[in-house]
Amino acid sequence: MSRTLNLGFAGTPEFAKVALEALLAAGYPVKLVLTQPDRPAGRGMKLTASPVKESALKHHIPVLQPVSLKKGEDGADALLQIRTACGGKPLDLLIVAAYGLILPQAVxxxxxxGxxxxxxxxxxxxxxxxPIQRxxxxxxxxxxxxxxxxxxxLDTGPVRLTREIAIAxxxxxxTLHDKLAELGGRALVEALDALVMSKLPLSPQPEHGVTYAEKISKAEGLIDWQQPAMVLQRRLRAFDPFPGCHTQAGETAVKCFSPTLAPEAAPSAEAGTVLAIDAEGVVIQCGQGALRVGQMQRPGSRRGPAQAVAQALGLQPGQRLG
Known part of the structure; x- marks a missing residue:
């Protein structure tokens, strides 16, 4: 198959990098990459390139990092380069994946x-x-x-291609991010191949079934043990790794990971009560049912087995968290 569509690519994090590298591996020519400006990262707050920028530079693809596409000289320059990237002619397509900037109508x-x-x-x-967390x-x-x-x-455009997977x-x-990143790369190449052959229809989104995945805030990570165990199990998984779900163990804020539903519920115990501590984790009473936390993390430390962290904190069955 002739993969001659001249592409631009706009993306920033690892999810987008996987898609970019899938395009390059398939042989699609990427003429231009847009990504967010370098950001401070790590303990030293050193300016760090995005995963997409690192990939583009490795493949010798020109990189633009406008602060905005709506205004400013760098935004105007990005628009000009999209319009002239192919010997003075515009790109055939701009692929966008978790870019992080709003694209104005001109772009x-x-x-x-398109x-x-x-x-x-x-x-x-x-x-x-x-969408992954929600x-x-x-x-x-x-x-x-x-x-x-x-x-x-906001994500209202007609759908060209859909691929579905189960949530374990x-x-x-x-883990779901990584699965969807790989699926997205494969789906993108499949869609472009179909587009070349004029076999990629437009399907308007239905008006029913619309939901919105609000941005995750750190405040959402506070665990309310009054919630049912099933609700908390989902939330702990959804917010792993960011922002992580935390609770108070005495004076220490502890993050909790690797949750499973536990059979050791004690309906007479107050929500947040530690019911058991063993090699499999820490069992905590919830508003309905109980949750076993397999890993915990203290401030300034890496996550580790919940039993070991609980012992270091001096936690005992009968104590309350929160």
Whole structure:
């Protein structure tokens, strides 16, 4: 198959890097990459390039890092380069994956065939910023990726291609992210191959079933042990690794990971009461049922077996968390 579409790529994190490298491995020419400006990272707060920028530089692809595409000289320059990237002619397509900047209409219209977005949900469910986390938190049994023709609305454009996968009972935001990143890369190449052969229809999103995946805030990580164990099990998985769910163990804020439903519930115990500590973790009474936490993390430390962390904190059965 002739993979001669001249592409631009706009993306920033690891999810987008996987898609970019799938395009390059398939032989699609990527003429230009847009990514967010370098950000301070790590304990030394050193300016660090995004995963997409690192990949683009490795493959000798020109990189633009505008602060905004709506205004400023760097935004105007990015628009000009999209319009002239192919010997003075516009790109055929701009691929967008977790870029992080709003694309104004002028950018959406600049490539010959518009802009395609990789979205990590089964649209119209979970439009917005955090579809992976919200799908786990809601207890969805499946999710997937959509290759969507972009328009001005928030993830409202017609869908070109959809691929679905199951959400495992132990999936976290991290593990599901990695599965969807790989699926997204494969789906993107599949969609472009179909587009070349004029076999990629546009399917408008239905008006029913629309939900929005609000951005995750750190405040959401505080564990309310009055909640049912099932609800907390999903939330701990959804917020792993960011922002992590935490509770108070005495004077110490402790993050909790690797949750499973525990049979040792004691309905007479107050929510937040430690029921047991063993090699499998720490069992905590919830508003309904009990939760076993397999890993914990103290401030300034790495996560480790919950039993060891509990012992270091001096936790005992009968104590209350929160």
């Amino acid at each position: 959406l219209d600049a490539p010959r065939l 802009c395609l977005n990789i979205h990590a949900s089964l649209l119209p469910r979970w439009r917005g910023a955090a 799908a786990i938190e809601a207890g969805d049994s499946s999710t997937g990726v959509c290759i969507m023709q972009m328009e001005a609305g 009972d132990d999936d976290t935001a991290s």
